[in-house]
Amino acid sequence: MLNKVITVPTEETKTSPWANALKLGDLQNRAADPLDADIYKAKIIDIREQMGELARASTAPTVVEFGTSGWRGRIGEDFTLHNVRKVTRAIIDTMRTPEFLAANGYNSFAEAQEHGLVVFRDNRYMGDEFVDAALAELHAAGIKTYSAGECPTGVGSAVVTELRAAGSLNFTPSHNPMDYAGLKFNPADGGPAGPEITNLIQNRANKYMQAADFKPAEKIDPTLNEKIFPVYIYLDFLQKSQIIDLHKIKELLLANKDNLTIIIDNMHGSSRGVFEAIFGESIINQLDIRFKNTETDYSFHGVKPEPSAANQKPLIAELQKSTKPLTLAAALDPDADRIRFADADLDIDMNMFSAIALDYAIKQGLSQGVVTSVASSGFAAAIARQRNLPETAAAVGFKNFRPALAQHEAAVAFEESDGISFIGHTLEKDGIIGFLVALSAMLESGKNLSELYHELQEKYGYYYPGKSGRTIEGISITEWQKFRKDVIENIKASYKTG
Structure with missing residues (x-):
């Protein structure tokens, strides 16, 4: 009591x-x-x-803004069932436009209705209720739906292309804390919708917000709704991968079962059960593989559910207790589109892992280079330049990688906020494929990720990606200048090479 x-x-x-x-x-x-x-x-x-x-x-309106990854808002304040219905109606209206139909290869809205939308969510509070509100609106408009339930963002993106759907509605605010919900719309290629689409949705949604006579759809039509099991569709998708060989991964897992410790932090999110389905129970039961935070917890045991240095510390501490020579930890956010790695010796963020991923892609015979956001580390780009491979910097937001990925101009696409995808994979960031590539690189080389990273530093140069911040108040300019000088000198002393 x-x-x-x-x-x-x-x-x-x-x-x-x-x-x-x-x-x-x-x-x-x-x-x-x-x-x-x-x-x-x-x-x-x-x-x-x-x-x-x-x-x-609540029927109170809000102002809808589609940012780099859809519309997000606080549950009960601006993200309400009524406003979800309005935004869904705006998406339907956008699907009727010549811009959407032409961009997705449809001659009419009837074609889009028939191809349908994949609808899924992460593990957030009220997720099923928000999904049901959207389904009712879609069915009232005669749009077929594929209900995928709790599903990672990257998996849902692959399902869209495998089913040849017209797009997807994904209820997730990604790595935001417990108070947030969100909605992303991806068109038929499975990638994040660009501004040419999201601006149309946003404008229509804000008009509905001001409409006093808005009447929501009342019920779901079972004849238009098909329940699917997205992970099994994703497995079919992986069989066509240009970057990993799933059969080979399974063989190497069994060959190294006595030498390997793996920890996966699911962060109470939609990656729960995915790796078990990918590898199969018979293999999982033979491995030292530990899944953390698999239970439903809408408050994420009090932490911000993002792959971060702070959230990695307990994983690294546990790996350091292992006596196995190979160790790997991965933390995924609630919709599993972001991932961060570690082994017993090193915390490995995406700026670091991208170099390992590009090197692995090169070893697979891929020569398309890398695309990244302007805010990311230059290490992977430096490797591309030294190998005479193309390297491109795009604006922040994974949707800006679409041209390079869609036209197969990049083998690896990543952003410093822990998102990654690969040539021939989804146009959406996907932590699941990120983990499979990390696992492949480790198992095929017989080396931990930290060893692979240090070898790349010795070969291509020393880069030290990282970010930090401190609030400075109530000091003079002279004190500030001294503080800044001390920081620079400490960095030089800590990182003498490179």
Whole structure:
């Protein structure tokens, strides 16, 4: 029985109950006493249910903005069932436009209706309710749907192309914390919709937000809805991969079963069960492979659910206890479009892994080079230049990689925020294929990722990707200049080579 008294934050309660939930989440994560953690979690649940009731009942409009990865908002504040219906209606209207039909190879809206949309979600609170609201709108417009349930973003992207669907609705705010929900629309090629499509959706959605006479669709039409099992469709998709050989991976896993420790942090997300399905129970049961955070937890045990250095620390600590020569950890965000790696010796973010991935692609005989965002490390690009391979820098947002990937001009596409894809794979970032490439590179070389990375540094040069920040207040210009000089000198002292 929970009867312990604790202090609960009350700041911003009137304007944002979610602000208190996030503070409680931090307290839950840091609580030394399990009883305290349970109390904080119970209070988070109370706030979440309160916001859920608002999300179900509110008809208040919001301003819809499609950013680099769709529309996102706080549950119960701007992301409500009513507003989801309006945005879905805007997507339907966009599918009727000449711009959408021409870009996706349809002569009429009737063709798009027949090809249908794949609808799926990550593990967020109210996910099924948001999906059902969208399904009702789509069916009222006569659009066939494929219901994929909880499904990773990259898997859903592959399903779109395998089923030759007209696109997908993906309910996810990616790596955002517990208070957020989101909606992404991808067209028929499975990649993120570009501004030529999202601007149309956004404009129509905001018009619906101001419409006083909006009447939502009332029910799902079972005759237009087909339930699918996306991982098995994804397995068929992987058989055509240009970057990995799934049969070979399975053989090498069994050959190295006594030498290997693998940890996968599913972060309570949609990657749960995916790797088990890919490798099969008979192989999984022979491996030292450990899956973390597989249970449903809408508050993500109080942490921001992103692949980060802080979230990697417990994985690395566990790997360091292993006596096996090969170690690999991977953390995926809730929709599994972002991934970060580690072994017992090194935390490996995407800026670092991209160099390993490009080198692996080159060893597979691929010569298309790399495309990355301008904010990413230059190491992979330096490798491409030294190998006389093309390298391209695009604006931030994976949708800006579409031309290079669609035209097979890049073997590897990555962004520093832990997203990656490969030639012949999806036009969407996919942490699942990222893991399979990391596993292939390690197993085929017999070396840990840290060893492969250090070898690349010795061969191509030393790059030190990383980011940090500090709030500086109340100091003079002279003190600031001294602080900046000290930081630079410390960096030079820490990284003498390169």
